[in-house]
Amino acid sequence: MTDNPPAMIDPIEAMCRAHAKADGLDWDEVCGLEADPLGECDTGTCIATCYEDHDAGYARAVYRQQATAAYAALRETLVPVGWMHEHERGESVLSRKPMPRGADELGWTETPLFALPEIKDAD
Ligand SMILES: [Zn+2]
Numbered sequence: 001m002t003d004n005p006p007a008m009i010d011p012i013e014a015m016c017r018a019h020a021k022a023d024g025l026d027w028d029e030v031c032g033l034e035a036d037p038l039g040e041c042d043t044g045t046c047i048a049t050c051y052e053d054h055d056a057g058y059a060r061a062v063y064r065q066q067a068t069a070a071y072a073a074l075r076e077t078l079v080p081v082g083w084m085h086e087h088e089r090g091e092s093v094l095s096r097k098p099m100p101r102g103a104d105e106l107g108w109t110e111t112p113l114f115a116l117p118e119i120k121d122a123d
Helices: 011-022 056-077
Strands: 081-088 092-095 108-113
Touching: 056 081
Parallel strands: none
Antiparallel strands: 081 092, 081 108
8 A cells, every 4th residue: 555645736726726716717717719719708707807808828827927926925934844854865854953064965955844824814
């Protein structure tokens, strides 16, 4: 039996989907004009609904840009709760402390691990 971690969901994609939903739109909906440039799109939940030229590609790019900026800002607020130390031989260790100075010269790299705090009610 394997004990694989759950598959990572692209956080930017997840944020775009949530943002679109909050706007009453469907991130995964295929725009009628993308499906058929000579056709129509009048669903009201298309990601391009609020854009005058109804360019779904541009609308998705705007959502991605905003999500990427928000994600970067969020990462700036987080403090690591641990570190994954990995050696070039393939060995890995979970630690509550960052790597000691000079460990990188011995073949070690580290990845900080973060925990997201709960979102407090905005009201
Ligand atoms: Zn559309």
